[in-house]
Amino acid sequence: MIDFYGLTSPNVQKIFIMLEECGLPYNFKPVDVWAADNHNPDFVKLNPNKKIPVIVDTEGPGGKPYTVFESGAILMYLAEKTGKFMPADMAKKYDVIQWLMVQMSGVGPAFGNFTHFNLFAPKPGNEYSFSRYKTEMLRLYDLLNDRLQSNNYLGGDTYSIADMATFPWTRQHAAHGVKIDEKPGLKRWFDELSARPAVKAMIAKQNDIKSTRESASDDNKDRFFNRGKYARA
Ligand SMILES: N[C@@H](CCC(=O)N[C@@H](CS)C(=O)NCC(=O)O)C(=O)O
Incomplete structure (x- = not known):
């Protein structure tokens, strides 16, 4: 248990x-x-x-x-x-781990700080911080979209813990100012994951x-x- x-x-x-x-x-x-x-x-x-x-x-x-x-x-x-949800093959396994680390060290902190400065920090006075994290967040959305245009999943061919780690951070894409219809790789992946029974259960x-x-x-x-x-x- x-x-x-x-x-x-x-x-x-x-x-x-x-x-x-x-x-x-x-x-x-x-x-x-x-x-x-x-x-x-x-x-x-x-x-x-x-x-x-x-x-x-x-x-x-x-x-x-x-x-x-x-x-x-x-x-x-x-x-x-x-x-x-983690390949046994060493190269494929490290493809997954690299994208998991992008989420842990990049997507989580940048998206989280964007949300903080967007919703909770006093305004005016925090424009520099807001712009810094918004820029990094939007750069990371482009990175995810590029990766997902040439691969079905973040780790490569198969759905993995890298996708599970990243998906929840992208759920608020509209509030983040991202037009998902303009990001075809991200949209295909987002729609597919949204339809998974485990994601619906979550x-x-x-x-x-x-x-x-x-x-x-x-x-x-x-x-x-x-x-x-x-x-x-
Ligand atoms: N790197 C950690 C981050 C965990 C994290 O920031 N958790 C927040 C969720 S809201 C938390 O517990 N915040 C409470 C606090 O910092 O007091 C992870 O991925 O587990």
Whole structure:
């Protein structure tokens, strides 16, 4: 059994997709980051970095419980555990890992920072940061589209954890100012993945999860955004 700690963000959506794709039984355990649940000592024992997602595999290596944090590491762990969605051939496997790393180090941070400066940062006064992350995000959309014009999937011929990691970040393409009809590779891939039963299951489960994002206290918002009394600079 997998205990799966998360809420609704794209990094959590990836793990829902993988668990559903693999048909692995799991217990979802909500951690409301807008209510600072991720700072509870019991959660910090699971992830000292205080972020979701986290999984605890009660039947991990050697039959012992094993905890994994960082969504990219969780996807790789589940792929290795099940032998699914990561090619065995070394070159093909590293094609997948490279695109997984593009998501983890590029798409996630750039899209996340764009959203922060678009929706949450004070305006005016943050135009430089907004432009920097919007430019990087749009550059990455072009990169994904180019890759998907010449390959069916990000890792190459087959659907893999690289696609599962990236798809949730592209769901808000319209809000990101991207006209997906003008990006044929991205559109074909996005439409195909949207139709997968595991992706539909993830979206249905997301819609049922309650978070306090809209009603979070000013203190919890300040802690989440590293500002106010939590700012270090
Ligand atoms: N690189 C991490 C990022 C995880 C992450 O940023 N999680 C957010 C989800 S909203 C979180 O837990 N934020 C709470 C906080 O930083 O206090 C991963 O991919 O798992």
